[in-house]
Amino acid sequence: MTTPIESIAGLVIGAVESVSPDEIRILLELDAPQATALNTGTPAAFPRLNGYVLIPNEAGATVAYISWIGIERSPYPKRSGLKDFGLIDLPFPLRKMCVSPVGTLTSRRDRASKQTVYELSRGVAAFPSVGDQVLMPTPEQVEAIVGAKESDRRVRIGTSALASSAEIKVDPDKLFGRHLAVLGNTGSGKSCTVAGLLRWSLDAGAKAMSDAGRKGHPNARFIVLDPNGEYAKAFADRKDQLRLFRVPPVVGSERELDVPAWLWSGHEWTAVAYAQPGAQRPLLLRGIRELKSGHHEDVPREATIKRHLLVSSGRITAMLNMGSTAFAGAVGPRFDCARLLGGIGEDSAHFAASVDDPAMTLLQTLSATITEIVDSRRSGPTYFNDFLVSDLESARDAIAVVTDALPDIVGAAAAISEDAPVPFDVSLLAEHLDHLAAEQGGNFAAFISTLGLRIRSMLADQRLGSVIGKAPPTSFEEWLKSYIGDDGARNGPLAVVDLSLVPSEVVHVVVAVLARVIFESLQRYRRLHAEGLSLPTVLVLEEAHTFIRRGKDDDGPASSPNQLCREIFERIAREGRKFGLGLVLSSQRPSELSPTVLAQCNTFILHRIVNDSDQNLVARLVPDNVGGLLRDLPSLPSKQAILLGWATPIPVLVEIDELAKEHQPQSADPDFWDVWTGANKREVDWHQIAGHWTAPIEGDAQSMEPPTASTEGAVPMDNSSSPDLDDEIPF
Known part of the structure; x- marks a missing residue:
């Protein structure tokens, strides 16, 4: 039977060679695993960039991720007890690693299960010293490193390929409560990640309700502002949970987009x-x-x-x-x-x-x-x-x-x-x-x-007439129920506002009005409850760089719709958490976003980012010591992302769970070749398109003249x- 001391000794892979606050250099043992480690209980790939190692100390164990691996020419090591001391000192290739400390792993004994429970905390409680041993983590330790605390493991979003495919779960309180930014180039998987977060959160909430014997929809409120009309397809299978608002004409269960002018401030x-x-x-x-x-x-x-x-x-x-x-x-x-x-x-x-x-x-x-x-x-x-x-x-x-x-x-x-x-x-x-x-x-x-x-x-645009001047007007109470959600979310926890046909001249005002009214309604909700209770709501903004663009007119009152839109989202970013309003931003150009809004985001999901200015901005914004991890951004494949910030104990590379094709937003790359070669047919009826484009809106042609x-x-x-x-x- 292996003793605990022997088990730990079998995990040693090297020793600390030098220490600095942001970098620790490690000299690997000659017999450390070359490609696959078998000494952790199960086979594990080692060494790999962005993998993890442990450096035990009096506070527990310092957790560090691998940022560099290389071979350096050094004198042949003199091993005690072996006949190495008589060898001539010639240059000898030795494997070395650079690691960055990111947290502290502690353990405790669970009295109920009599199992060892590992917990990771942010920050380094005690830095190692030169000569300290470096260990490979066991599968249980890896799961504790890349996962959250048991109380925070509520919504699964993917796995960690570099950590034995351990599940990555997050706590919605931390993910949405302090604002989330999903950033990445076109085609990197941003929209699928956002749609997945909403879908998986609702599924996890429904399962928790079922386990507790409760019936009905989760009392959640997700409001998606969708400028490209992508998300209607992603939730088409949840018609009982979805409220879809579109510019008229509408069909089936769709609702007419109604942002009346009397609602404008x-x-x-x-x-x-x-x-x-x-x-x-x-x-x-x-x-x-x-x-x-x-x-x-x-x-x-x-x-x-x-x-x-x-x-x-x-x-x-x-x-x-x-x-x-x-x-x-x-x-x-x-x-x-x-x-x-x-x-x-x-x-x-x-x-x-x-x-x-x-x-x-x-x-x-x-x-x-x-x-x-x-x-x-x-x-x-x-x-x-x-x-x-x-x-x-x-x-x-x-x-x-x-x-x-x-x-x-x-x-x-x-x-x-x-x-x-x-x-x-x-x-x-x-x-x-x-x-x-x-x-x-x-x-x-x-x-x-x-x-x-x-x-x-502005009123002459027939597309706009029914949006800002619906006749007869919807009552304010019914409007709040429709867009923010009825009591207990009886009309569904998810609202998608399709802005794809809203005239460009007023789309910024429509977005600003929706965001402001949602924010002020939650302010008044808390004020009217003596206990100071908030109504948790998540506002999702796609193509955020279009609506929260940084500009030179940051100071003074808003004099244009663009500045007005940025102004309200900056206010939500600063104050929304106090009233239960979480913000989810999705953008392919973070360098064009308002610095105020980005600075208030406490969690980031970073997909592939190639542009230098975007990379530099992200590197300045994130609070963690993840310089090496962020260098992976240009080479990340689709579906993979770096999760860092408040919702995860330490930065981790995540392979986002794949959505079924029918559940993905309508943002796939166009099939140029298959259409060109006739593999995919495309029938074009311009008469139908022209008629739909120019047809007057029924019932509004006279009332809005x-x-x-x-x-x-x-x-x-x-x-x-x-x-x-x-x-x-x-x-």
Whole structure:
């Protein structure tokens, strides 16, 4: 029977030759295993780069991974008890290794099973000394080194090929709780790794529930923001667990992507409309506040009439600013001026019939005054003499007398913040801004016109209409249930948001709004629970470098959708853990990501990375002493990755478990050769594609038609083109 001392002696492979904080040099014994070690209980490959060795000391055993192996010419070793001392000292090839210390392995006796249990802790408790023996780890020790503590072994993600194919399991609390970055070049297996993490986590959760006698879905919340439409295929077999959101038209169980404009904050509206800080931004925020505050049935008719008259007054002012050629001289301008004033007179008489005194009397007087001005210049049924500056100023002053006496919208409805998620009709916003600008008078309307034009252009995209202005609007409560998950995740633990057809002009805002609302909802959840409980949620962002791109405009408020998107994800990276929101980033260009977001990721899964700048960035970000391990990044095959950070005791090379082909995201390389040679058929129906591309969205073509833009200061061609009260926006 082998004694413990003899067992340890049989594992010795060399001795420490030199020690430094980040590198230990080892001289291997002459009889140390050459390629396969048989002295560990089972055959094991040795020596191999990124393998592990143990250096026992008073704290347990220092764990080090092999970073260099070589042969150096040295004097022939003098072995005690052998006839080596009489040999001539000639250069002799000796095998040496360089290893990097990464942790400390300790052991304890389990009283229940009476077995030795090994546990690995980060950091080096005691550095070895020169001459200390170096041992090969046993299979049990290797499993403890590359695996996690028993309490952390919950979700299997793969095996370690260099550690006797030991299982690699992680704890979701550590993997998702402090943010995860999955980095690697295209084709290295990133998407499969992300899909696998979600699938394996849900499977492990379901098994744990089954073992405990509980039924139902895991009460998990995974929200995947998918800009390439890859993940719908990966979870197609889990329709009872999946909520798939897409740009209309949708089929089957798919749901229409609905990120309504009323859900956007004032900050987000400012960024997407590129509102300038001087005048456009305050006016835009005011317009949003008023639309959110005002409901048609809650606003007195006098307040709506006042808004209409203010617009008319603005048109008169614009005509005066154009000079006398706008209302005198040629026949056309004189007739246009008459139609503008005549329309105001007729509208005022119409308004008077719908209100009571004193507003009725004021409007009747206004109608008579303006009608008298028009009649004084009439020279025939359709001919008019020159209008004077005093005529237009008198009409404007008469309007001012009425508007000063009528109530304003501010006092008609309760004030509400522009950030409040209160539904309003987004198609009215541009027209409302025109009204507000006209109220200011002067050249203000001309300066604001570009803001309204940008908003109208955005609403004109038929793909966007149903996304930001679904009719009838979804209630805020139902929206939260759909996107974040119902109580107990009854509607499924997984939401995939397919962003592949969202217009590029607003995709950053859509992503930013989704991320912000998810984050703020979890903040309010914790605040409303006295115990400070959080609602664990995982937000997955594919192609993260597209949405969290580093830039020169890092300081100051967001002035563009790109900066807005980066700003919210930086906030989630800094604060999300406190409220139960974990972040999973997948990117092929880590050097283009925001340094703030990457610095907050505590766990990394690194696939093949070839670009020098990306490699250098990763080497600076990771907290562990893994310089040698990271040099493997350019040569890693597909499916293999380096796992390091908070979710694993020490950095480890993992062969990620393979997903079945039908469970893989739709991101495979195109089959050029098979298609070229006819092995794989590809039928093309461009008529079908063109029809799908250009077809109007059913039910939204009219409801989302933006108001027709009118040139500021333009005069209506006839009375029917003047604003009608029934068409006025509900203030």
